[in-house]
Amino acid sequence: MPLLKQIVAVAIVDDLAAPGKLLAARRNRPESLAGLWEFPGGKVEPGESEVEAVHRELREELGVEIRLGASIPGPHPQGWQLNEKAAMRMWFAQIIHGEPDTLDGHDQLAWLTLDDTLNNVVQWIPADAPIVAACLEQVRASVSK
């Protein structure tokens, strides 16, 4: 049994081969997180793999099919620790089918430019700050290779 509740989420980019934009989503619940921006995703359900869960969540929340790219490894064995109870596994992803929509859990979506403005252009969930920074670093590292 993992110690922390496992969350899975994706940094959806416009093009995995040449990322320029990132899709962020604004939560509409619960009250403590409503209005804050995040990476779409959610909890892994019992009996489900992490990869199955992330595909299901993106179908449910945004109505899209995605292709996973590189993972975005965090410092914790379960990825990125969000709080005392949960950790989040992250991948880059690209939409392969569907137009992203606020079907469940969000009230706004935005394509943000992958540059130094990323951390401040919307108000992210505070726990996401190091993940936002890692995304940017990973994009820069891959582009400069």
Ligand SMILES: Nc1nc2c([nH]c(=O)n2[C@H]2C[C@H](O)[C@@H](COP(=O)(O)OP(=O)(O)OP(=O)(O)O)O2)c(=O)[nH]1
């Ligand atoms: N999806 C997502 N969750 C995040 C991020 N940052 C962060 O602290 N969290 C937290 C918020 C929630 O406490 C938890 C994810 O749970 P959730 O409520 O999105 O999961 P879910 O869709 O399965 O839940 P439910 O509302 O259907 O019950 O992780 C993030 O960037 N993306």
